[in-house]
Amino acid sequence: MVTAMKLTNTYTGNLEEFVPLKKDEVSIYVCGPTVYNYIHIGNARPVVFFDTLRRYFEAKGYRVRFASNFTDVDDRIIARAKEMGLPESRVSEQYIEAFLKDIESLNCLMDYYKPKVTESIKLIIDYIGQLVEKGYAYVVEGDVFFRVAKIADYGHLSNRRLDDLIQGARVEINPLKESPLDFTLWKKTDEGINWDSPFSKGRPGWHTECVVMIDDIFGGMIDIHGGGSDLIFPHHENEIAQSIACHNHQIANYWLHNGRLQFEGEKMSKSLGNVVLVKDFPYHKMALRLFLLSTHYRSPINYSEQNMKMFAEEWDKINSTINSLYRKIDLSDDKDAPRNIYQEVDQSLKAFAEAMENDINTPNAITELQGLIKIANIEIRKGKDIPKLKAIVEGILFMLNILGLKPDLIRLSEGDIVLIRQWEKLRHEKQYAEADQIRAVLQEKGLL
Numbered sequence: 001m002v003t004a005m006k007l008t009n010t011y012t013g014n015l016e017e018f019v020p021l022k023k024d025e026v027s028i029y030v031c032g033p034t035v036y037n038y039i040h041i042g043n044a045r046p047v048v049f050f051d052t053l054r055r056y057f058e059a060k061g062y063r064v065r066f067a068s069n070f071t072d073v074d075d076r077i078i079a080r081a082k083e084m085g086l087p088e089s090r091v092s093e094q095y096i097e098a099f100l101k102d103i104e105s106l107n108c109l110m111d112y113y114k115p116k117v118t119e120s121i122k123l124i125i126d127y128i129g130q131l132v133e134k135g136y137a138y139v140v141e142g143d144v145f146f147r148v149a150k151i152a153d154y155g156h157l158s159n160r161r162l163d164d165l166i167q168g169a170r171v172e173i174n175p176l177k178e179s180p181l182d183f184t185l186w187k188k189t190d191e192g193i194n195w196d197s198p199f200s201k202g203r204p205g206w207h208t209e210c211v212v213m214i215d216d217i218f219g220g221m222i223d224i225h226g227g228g229s230d231l232i233f234p235h236h237e238n239e240i241a242q243s244i245a246c247h248n249h250q251i252a253n254y255w256l257h258n259g260r261l262q263f264e265g266e267k268m269s270k271s272l273g274n275v276v277l278v279k280d281f282p283y284h285k286m287a288l289r290l291f292l293l294s295t296h297y298r299s300p301i302n303y304s305e306q307n308m309k310m311f312a313e314e315w316d317k318i319n320s321t322i323n324s325l326y327r328k329i330d331l332s333d334d335k336d337a338p339r340n341i342y343q344e345v346d347q348s349l350k351a352f353a354e355a356m357e358n359d360i361n362t363p364n365a366i367t368e369l370q371g372l373i374k375i376a377n378i379e380i381r382k383g384k385d386i387p388k389l390k391a392i393v394e395g396i397l398f399m400l401n402i403l404g405l406k407p408d409l410i411r412l413s414e415g416d417i418v419l420i421r422q423w424e425k426l427r428h429e430k431q432y433a434e435a436d437q438i439r440a441v442l443q444e445k446g447l448l
């Protein structure tokens with residue numbers, strides 16, 4: 001299919017041709033949610049983007065191995081559990097379930113590896129033990145810290161200089177650390193959920209889980225590691241530091257990061273009271289997905305009540321166009337005619353693929369989809385060329401499937417077709433009273 005695919009790699013800062021480690025396979029890991037609350041639409045952005053990336057690879061014929069974790073051990077979960085008077089496990093289970101429900105409503109592919117921290121504790125303790133053994137980590141009074149000074153390349157991903165980082169980190173000085181940049185691998189604590197380990201009774205820090213899970217699932221380097229741009233530093237930088245220490249590689253060949261989502265120009269946050277939860281999104285969920293893909297994944301995106309209305313209308317238009325296409329096809333005497341090849345449809349598909357190949361440029365891909373919708377509406381009005389209508393509907397569905405936009409299809413049964421024809425015939429013969437009776441039935445069935 002068309003030219004070589006290109007992706008912007010945060011690690012090098014360049015737009016690079018994508019070459020997978022294995023010929024027909026792509027491995028992707030995306031940092032998942034900390035499960036202490038419902039997700040808001042900003043949290044949904046990486047989920048939707050990386051699901052779209054996966055869908056595109058699959059459409060290209062790759063087998064995609066996709067993993068995204070649940071951080072189910074965290075101070076915020078412990079605090080929430082106290083607040084709710086429940087054990088931590090109940091809190092995390094509840095929000096894992098809610099998360100899965102939310103992303104399913106956004107039509108994300110649900111079959112992927114979903115490792116949890118609580119199920120990876122032994123592996124995490126072993127990994128930290130290895131880091132200590134190799135001299136990359138040290139134990140102080142039961143806490144374990146990573147020795148950042150041992151990683152010559154530290155700061156590469158976030159493109160920061162070590163000196164600047166040290167200056168910046170001086171604010172919170174922990175007397176137990178050798179350097180302010182050293183990060184926690186294991187925290188000694190009695191509070192909340194904890195485990196026995198050779199270091200102390202406690203729980204792991206956040207940065208080790210992803211490296212351990214990637215190792216466990218994929219057994220080495222992967223193609224793509226993704227997440228929101230807010231994770232580049234320190235989380236992803238720290239993942240790389242640990243992997244270099246343990247395995248001498250930077251985890252992934254391509255590091256992809258999505259930009260932030262803003263609410264009417266401001267950060268979406270609880271303290272500002274402007275959080276829109278995915279479950280409470282006031283329009284069709286496909287309008288939300290369309291909105292999230294309407295801006296290039298690396299750029300910031302702005303949510304406003306006004307543009308959401310516009311996306312809801314746009315989605316309605318796409319959905320009703322597909323149903324009109326099917327209606328024309330289903331009601332035609334020519335409905336079994338095979339589809340033909342049409343240059344304008346193929347050109348749209350080609351331009352769509354080119355947009356996707358160019359760093360997953362979904363806004364341009366959506367423009368191509370809209371172009372095909374326009375062509376569809378012209379052909380629907382003409383209403384004659386069934387093979388062309390079929391080619392168009394197939395093209396639109398192909399694009400929608402890659403973007404993960406699922407239309408609400410209304411297909412006519414044989415009985416519906418008879419009824420609609422009867423109604424049309426009666427109207428044509430000006431037998432309005434009888435026509436109205438059938439019209440009422442059709443309306444009841446939601447077919448008018």
Ligand SMILES: [Zn+2]
Pocket residue numbers: 030031032210235239
């Ligand atoms: Zn991570």
